[in-house]
Amino acid sequence: xxxxxxxxxxxxxxxxxxxxxxxxxxxxxxxxxxxxxxxxxxxxxxxxxxxxxxxxxxxxxxxxxxxxxxxxxxxxxxxxxxxxxxxxxxxxxxxxxxxxxxxxxxxxxxxxxxxxxxxxxxxxxxxxxxxxxxxxxxxxxxxxxxxxxxxxxxxxxxxxxxxxxxxxxxxxxxxxxxxxxxxxxxxxxxxxxxxxxxxxxxxxxxxxxxxxxxxxxxxxxxxxxxxxxxxxxxxxxxxxxxxxxxxxxxxxxxxxxxxxxxxxxxxxxxxxxxxxxxxxxxxxxxxxxxxxxxxx
Amino acid sequence: xxxxxxxxxxxxxxxxxxxxxxxxxxxxxxxxxxxxxxxxxxxxxxxxxxxxxxxxxxxxxxxxxxxxxxxxxxxxxxxxxxxxxxxxxxxxxxxxxxxxxxxxxxxxxxxxxxxxxxxxxxxxxxxxxxxxxxxxxxxxxxxxxxxxxxxxxxxxxxxxxxxxxxxxxxxxxxxxxxxxxxxxxxxxxxxxxxxxxxxxxxxxxxxxxxxxxxxxxxxxxxxxxxxxxxxxxxxxxxxxxxxxxxxxxxxxxxxxxxxxxxxxxxxxxxxxxxxxxxxxxxxxxxxxxxxxxxxx
Numbered sequence: 001x002x003x004x005x006x007x008x009x010x011x012x013x014x015x016x017x018x019x020x021x022x023x024x025x026x027x028x029x030x031x032x033x034x035x036x037x038x039x040x041x042x043x044x045x046x047x048x049x050x051x052x053x054x055x056x057x058x059x060x061x062x063x064x065x066x067x068x069x070x071x072x073x074x075x076x077x078x079x080x081x082x083x084x085x086x087x088x089x090x091x092x093x094x095x096x097x098x099x100x101x102x103x104x105x106x107x108x109x110x111x112x113x114x115x116x117x118x119x120x121x122x123x124x125x126x127x128x129x130x131x132x133x134x135x136x137x138x139x140x141x142x143x144x145x146x147x148x149x150x151x152x153x154x155x156x157x158x159x160x161x162x163x164x165x166x167x168x169x170x171x172x173x174x175x176x177x178x179x180x181x182x183x184x185x186x187x188x189x190x191x192x193x194x195x196x197x198x199x200x201x202x203x204x205x206x207x208x209x210x211x212x213x214x215x216x217x218x219x220x221x222x223x224x225x226x227x228x229x230x231x232x233x234x235x236x237x238x239x240x241x242x243x244x245x246x247x248x249x250x251x252x253x254x255x256x257x258x259x260x261x262x263x264x265x266x267x268x269x270x271x272x273x274x275x276x277x278x279x280x281x282x283x284x285x286x287x288x289x290x291x292x293x294x295x296x
Numbered sequence: 297x298x299x300x301x302x303x304x305x306x307x308x309x310x311x312x313x314x315x316x317x318x319x320x321x322x323x324x325x326x327x328x329x330x331x332x333x334x335x336x337x338x339x340x341x342x343x344x345x346x347x348x349x350x351x352x353x354x355x356x357x358x359x360x361x362x363x364x365x366x367x368x369x370x371x372x373x374x375x376x377x378x379x380x381x382x383x384x385x386x387x388x389x390x391x392x393x394x395x396x397x398x399x400x401x402x403x404x405x406x407x408x409x410x411x412x413x414x415x416x417x418x419x420x421x422x423x424x425x426x427x428x429x430x431x432x433x434x435x436x437x438x439x440x441x442x443x444x445x446x447x448x449x450x451x452x453x454x455x456x457x458x459x460x461x462x463x464x465x466x467x468x469x470x471x472x473x474x475x476x477x478x479x480x481x482x483x484x485x486x487x488x489x490x491x492x493x494x495x496x497x498x499x500x501x502x503x504x505x506x507x508x509x510x511x512x513x514x515x516x517x518x519x520x521x522x523x524x525x526x527x528x529x530x531x532x533x534x535x536x537x538x539x540x541x542x543x544x545x546x547x548x549x550x551x552x553x554x555x556x557x558x559x560x561x562x563x564x565x566x567x568x569x570x571x572x573x574x575x576x577x578x579x580x581x582x583x584x585x586x587x588x589x590x591x592x
Contacts, residue, residue, distance in 0.1 A: 075565075126514045146512065181508070188500055189513040193520045195556060196492055198575040203552045204484055205578035212477070214582045216442065217485040218422045220526075222586060223519040224489045228579040230516075232572035239560050239568050250557050254550065256499045260491060261546050264535050269371075272535050276528035279494040282501035283524040286510045290518060 005031035008166070009065035009095065010052065011080060013037045014231075015129060016100050017071030018051045018137030020170070026139050029169035036062040046134045063087060063094050067166060070099035074237035077101045078110050081120070085110070091117035096159040098123045098166075102186060102234075103241035104150045108179045116154035121163040124148045124182065125172060126190075130229040143171030144294055150179045180245075187245035192253060194235050195246070197228040301327035304462070305361035305391065306348065307376060309333045310527075311425060312396050313367030314347045314433030316466070322435050325465035332358040342430045359383060359390050363462060366395035370533035373397045374406050377416070381406070387413035392455040394419045394462075398482060398530075399537035400446045404475045412450035417459040420444045420478065421468060422486075426525040439467030440590055446475045476541075483541035488549060490531050491542070493524040 008030040010017040017035070024030035036056040037043050043055035056062040068084065070077050077099055088094035091111070097120040101107060104122045111117040127145040129136060147167040151160055164174045177185075204213045239246055263271040304326040306313040313331070320326035332352040333339050339351035352358040364380065366373050373395055384390035387407070393416040397403060400418045407413040423441040425432060443463040447456055460470045473481075500509045535542055559567040 126512060128514070128516065145514070148512070181505075185505065185508050185512050188503065189509050189517050193496065193517055195560075196496065196553070197520060198572050199553050199556050200489065200492065200549060201575035201579045202571050203549050205574060206552075207484065209477075209481065210578075212481050213485050214578070214585070216422060216444070216481050217582060218424070218441070220424065220523040221485050221489055222583065223522050224493060225579050225582075226519045227516045228572075228575045229583065230572075230576070232569050232576055235572050236565050236569040240563055240565055243560055243563065247557065247561055250553070250560070252503075253496060253499050254553065254557075256502075257492070257495050257546070257550065260495050261543065261550075264491075264539055264546070265543055267536055267539065269532050269536055273528050273532040275498050276494050276524075276526075276531050278501060279497035279524045280526070280528050282506075282510070283497045283521050286513060286521075287518065287525065289510070 005029060006066035006162075007032040007034065007064075009034040009036065009056065009062035009068040011036050011059070011062060011068055011070050012072030012076075013042045013046045013052065013134045014071060015132045015134065015136040016125070016141075017069065018046060018134035019139060019141040020069060020071065020100070021046070021051050022137050022139035023142055023170035024166065027169040029166055034062055034065050042134050049135070049137075051134060051137050059083065059087065065095050067162065068095045068097050070097070070101070073231075073234040074101045074103050074106065074241040076237065078106050078241070081107055081110050085114070085117055085120070088119075090114055091120040094119075096121065096162050098163045100125055101241075102190065102238045103183055104179045105183045105245075106241040108150065108152055111152055117152065118154050118156035119159040120152065121155065121159050122150045122152065122179070123163060123167070124150075124186070125167070128230075130226055132231040132234070142167065145172050147172045147174045148182055149174060149176050150182050151176055183242050183245045184248075187242055187249040191238055191242055191246050192249040194227050194230060195239065195250065196253070197225050198235070201225050201228040301325060302362035302458075302462075303328040303330065303360075305330040305332065305352065305358035305364040307332050307355070307358060307364055307366050308368030308372075309338045309342045309348065309430045310367060311428050311430065311432040312421070312437075313365065314342060314430035315435060315437040316365060316367065316396070317342070317347050318433050318435035319438055319466035320462065323465040325462055330358055330361050338430050345431070345433075347430060347433050355379065355383065361391050363458065364391045364393050366393070366397070369527075369530040370397045370399050370402065370537040372533065374402050374537070377403055377406050381410070381413055381416070384415075386410055387416040390415075392417065392458050394459045396421055397537075398486065398534045399479055400475045401479045401541075402537040404446065404448055407448055413448065414450050414452035415455040416448065417451065417455050418446045418448065418475070419459060419463070420446075420482070421463070423468075424526070426522055428527040428530070438463065441468050443468045443470045444478055445470060445472050446478050447472055479538050479541045480544075483538055483545040487534055487538055487542050488545040490523050490526060491535065491546065492549070493521050494531070497521050497524040
């Protein structure tokens with residue numbers, strides 16, 4: 001297989017799967033992109049829009065590809081991976097398997113339950129959009145973004161190298177991380193903010209003055225809540241799959257919010273200013289690094 | 297004064313005051329923009345950049361203008377307003393007074409403490425930026441944005457009309473609201489999100505894995521925390537000035553977050569999906585209305 005173009009099967013043709021399909025064809029990494037989805041409409045849309053080359057009638061047809069990418073929400077991904085492992089002698093035969101799910105712990109548990117799954121390489125592109133569905137596919141989605149791979153015990157080195165090349169071909173920077181570390185980092189920086197944004201909008205929508213609230217909400221609110229427009233099923237699955245790490249992140253946040261509440265109630269301006277200043281410094285530094293990285 | 301161009305004094309030359317100065321000169325509403333600031337450097341920068349026409353050595357010089365706009369953070373604004381009321385026979389004489397502060401309750405209390413202050417018109421442009429300082433002034437800041445005025449008892453109708461024209465001249469839509477209603481709406485849609493964003497970034501910055509957290513934070517995090525780059529002194533003052541309404545908003549949010557936490561802990565996918573879906577629907581509707589309003 002080496003450096004020749006591969007055939008790639010996308011299992012679950014939504015926004016992420018569709019974006020990867022377009023990006024892999026544009027980069028030349030994929031000679032041919034197949035797709036499987038339980039929703040025939042997604043496949044039809046993908047074919048019509050030229051996002052994929054072939055719609056597979058069943059999973060076995062998709063497993064004829066060199067690489068199969070699981071691109072369904074996190075809980076469904078676990079079930080699908082179980083099925084794929086059964087069809088590939090626990091990832092010893094068949095295509096290299098990988099996925100794009102936001103939580104790695106539940107998939108690693110499935111993969112290692114029956115011994116090593118050497119040709120399954122868990123992956124997570126740190127890129128997304130509040131838009132969903134294959135019609136929102138964007139071939140530039142992964143350029144200059146990071147992809148985290150969480151190799152498992154007895155990981156096949158060639159499989160790891162192939163998945164690395166796949167992501168590098170679409171402009172992403174690939175890093176490896178332990179499963180538990182990945183899930184804790186993502187819980188704090190992504191899953192918790194989504195829960196908070198959903199929670200705030202739900203809170204306002206339930207208010208008796210909801211019309212005035214949304215009428216006078218401005219740009220800060222718009223950006224803060226952008227991620228509350230994300231796919232509810234995907235984020236339900238993330239919350240379920242990363243339960244332990246997410247609960248820990250929610251509890252840490254709640255404890256810190258209680259401290260801030262105390263400072264507000266006490267009229268403790270010095271403490272409020274110190275907290276806000278520390279946060280601003282950290283956030284400004286983050287934004288500067290991000291801007292540099294995107295330009296480099 | 298009527299429809300002729302006015303002279304306007306900006307008291308506190310930061311990002312908002314500077315933006316208003318530029319916008320009022322561009323619209324032709326202001327014949328001449330004066331400014332007073334306790335920081336001579338801000339005045340020098342404003343003069344050099346052509347943001348203002350004249351730097352006032354003291355408040356009395358600024359009170360020669362037709363309109364004086366208090367544009368300092370909320371707690372300082374209360375002190376400055378007290379001083380201005382003393383110099384203008386409690387807003388019976390001298391220029392029309394207004395302000396741009398994000399909380400109206402503390403200013404209304406100062407203004408009404410000694411009887412009516414007929415020519416003081418409390419105002420709040422619902423526009424901002426995480427940038428601060430006069431160098432960040434932007435003449436388009438208020439176009440297609442809303443300005444809330446909260447008229448006080450015995451409000452002078454001419455003063456109210458003049459402040460309304462001032463904001464309309466820079467492209468803003470002016471609405472009136474009661475003081476308490478304003479502070480409750482803004483607590484929920486603006487002050488609470490700022491506290492949550494500051495809180496999240498502060499939480500992450502205090503973590504032992506802070507480097508990895510900020511390294512793998514992505515676009516969702518960037519937008520969610522943009523407002524945590526806002527001016528800490530301004531937001532300290534907002535939290536202090538709007539304490540009661542903000543505490544109520546924090547408590548409502550915390551109660552709702554506790555419910556979501558419960559659903560996550562119980563693995564209650566149906567409840568999570570229902571909450572996330574309701575939030576997405578409300579947020580999508582808000583975003584659509586906003587987009588239409590900006591285009592109209």
